[in-house]
Amino acid sequence: MARRMGRTLFRADFVLTKPIALSASLSLKPREVAVLFGPSGSGKTTALRCLAGLIKPKSGSIEAFSTIWQDESGFFLPARHRQVSMVFQDYALFPHLKAWQNIALACSENEKVARDWLTRFSMSDLAEQYPKELSGGQKQRVALMRALARSPKLLLLDEPFSAVDSMTRKVLRQELIKLRDSLDCAVVLVTHDWEEARLLADKVYILSDGKILQTGTIQELENNPQSDQVSQIIGI
Amino acid sequence: MDWQSFWVTIKMALATCVILLPFALILARIMARHEFYGKWLVEVLIILPLILPPTVIGYYMLILIGSNGVLGSFSETYLNVPLAFHMSGLVLASVIFNLPFAIYPIQRAFAAIESNLLEAGALCGLSRWQSFVKIELPLVWPGIVSALVLVFTHTLGEFGIILMVGGSIPGETRTLSIAIYDRVQAFDWNGANTMSLFLLLISSTVIYCLGFLSRLQYGKKDGPHIV
Numbered sequence: 001m002a003r004r005m006g007r008t009l010f011r012a013d014f015v016l017t018k019p020i021a022l023s024a025s026l027s028l029k030p031r032e033v034a035v036l037f038g039p040s041g042s043g044k045t046t047a048l049r050c051l052a053g054l055i056k057p058k059s060g061s062i063e064a065f066s067t068i069w070q071d072e073s074g075f076f077l078p079a080r081h082r083q084v085s086m087v088f089q090d091y092a093l094f095p096h097l098k099a100w101q102n103i104a105l106a107c108s109e110n111e112k113v114a115r116d117w118l119t120r121f122s123m124s125d126l127a128e129q130y131p132k133e134l135s136g137g138q139k140q141r142v143a144l145m146r147a148l149a150r151s152p153k154l155l156l157l158d159e160p161f162s163a164v165d166s167m168t169r170k171v172l173r174q175e176l177i178k179l180r181d182s183l184d185c186a187v188v189l190v191t192h193d194w195e196e197a198r199l200l201a202d203k204v205y206i207l208s209d210g211k212i213l214q215t216g217t218i219q220e221l222e223n224n225p226q227s228d229q230v231s232q233i234i235g236i
Numbered sequence: 237m238d239w240q241s242f243w244v245t246i247k248m249a250l251a252t253c254v255i256l257l258p259f260a261l262i263l264a265r266i267m268a269r270h271e272f273y274g275k276w277l278v279e280v281l282i283i284l285p286l287i288l289p290p291t292v293i294g295y296y297m298l299i300l301i302g303s304n305g306v307l308g309s310f311s312e313t314y315l316n317v318p319l320a321f322h323m324s325g326l327v328l329a330s331v332i333f334n335l336p337f338a339i340y341p342i343q344r345a346f347a348a349i350e351s352n353l354l355e356a357g358a359l360c361g362l363s364r365w366q367s368f369v370k371i372e373l374p375l376v377w378p379g380i381v382s383a384l385v386l387v388f389t390h391t392l393g394e395f396g397i398i399l400m401v402g403g404s405i406p407g408e409t410r411t412l413s414i415a416i417y418d419r420v421q422a423f424d425w426n427g428a429n430t431m432s433l434f435l436l437l438i439s440s441t442v443i444y445c446l447g448f449l450s451r452l453q454y455g456k457k458d459g460p461h462i463v
Contacts, residue, residue, distance in 0.1 A: 092356040
């Protein structure tokens with residue numbers, strides 16, 4: 001089912017020299033799912049951290065949904081002021097807080113909203129559990145709920161399925177596909193699993209050595225890779 | 237049992253903990269999180285009380301806080317608080333002597349917090365202060381408890397530096413350790429034995445109580461333990 005997408009409202013164009021050399025240019029429509037795809041060390045996570053405001057690029061600009069997050073004059077909006085959420089590779093759940101408290105921290109400590117999210121994900125019976133007491137899949141869901149509870153305009157997912165077993169990965173992927181249709185935000189997903197990109201992406205950015213080699217839909221990339229390197233990276 | 241010395245000891249230990257804790261929290265966080273010019277020198281200064289003999293520290297403290305010393309004359313002239321051979325001087329010496337015991341456990345706890353937790357906090361919209369109160373402070377709690385246990389019990393048993401800076405003035409600077417020493421010198425073995433057992437009991441109780449406190453944060457099952 002085709003999802004309704006607006007016109008381009010997110011533009012990021014930045015250059016980074018530390019911790020790695022990275023040059024990226026991305027554009028997104030609201031509700032669009034973009035995948036950053038590339039081998040390990042290509043700069044995918046670093047690019048994500050630049051979008052989140054966790055790393056300050058050396059230069060560039062980020063314009064997000066009528067708000068300037070960064071510009072060429074040196075203006076840089078810190079992460080806490082951006083309407084952005086991120087699911088970390090290892091989830092980064094606060095170990096001293098229960099599941100509902102982890103979520104509540106992202107929505108001005110509103111317990112009701114946090115518990116509503118848990119109910120929506122059929123996890124209300126785990127509300128009082130600490131992260132240590134949750135399985136990998138449950139932690140991933142709590143991390144996703146925490147990210148969504150902030151009502152972000154941009155959701156960043158850093159290899160969200162890499163820390164779970166293959167069975168759980170399949171279930172979580174299906175859940176994310178279902179959830180994607182109801183999300184009211186653009187999504188940037190980092191992965192090095194082409195199958196995952198095929199399932200979720202509206203648009204794919206192929207990254208290697210800190211540079212974007214090619215951008216396009218899955219079909220465009222599979223039918224018309226612009227170089228041998230791109231073919232190699234996507235495995236065709 | 238020398239109750240006067242007991243209360244002097246407890247007063248000194250509590251005052252040391254109260255004064256040292258905020259200072260140690262700030263310094264430990266800076267040392268764990270930041271790189272700056274001259275950091276090695278600060279590290280050396282913090283560790284110095286662990287390496288130097290207490291009598292050497294006591295001697296230099298006495299020079300510093302005596303009536304003719306920089307700190308002593310300043311305190312007497314402007315604050316009207318004498319330091320040498322007074323409780324205030326004992327507490328100051330105790331604070332300096334306990335610096336490494338207060339700072340290292342807290343510094344280790346700060347360093348153990350994974351940076352992505354703080355990043356997750358920022359992405360939840362938390363300000364730096366909110367992040368400190370809601371994420372960092374609860375996570376360094378076991379380190380704080382360890383520091384308090386070490387400082388309190390260490391202060392109870394301080395001897396060399398106390399004798400140098402405070403002497404043995406009953407009700408002012410004579411602590412239980414000094415009183416035990418005095419009893420032994422007077423061949424009063426029973427008195428020394430009673431006070432030693434009492435010190436042992438207090439130290440054990442404090443360690444047990446604070447250990448219990450440190451486990452409260454995460455619930456009994458997963459509670460962190462004192463290092």
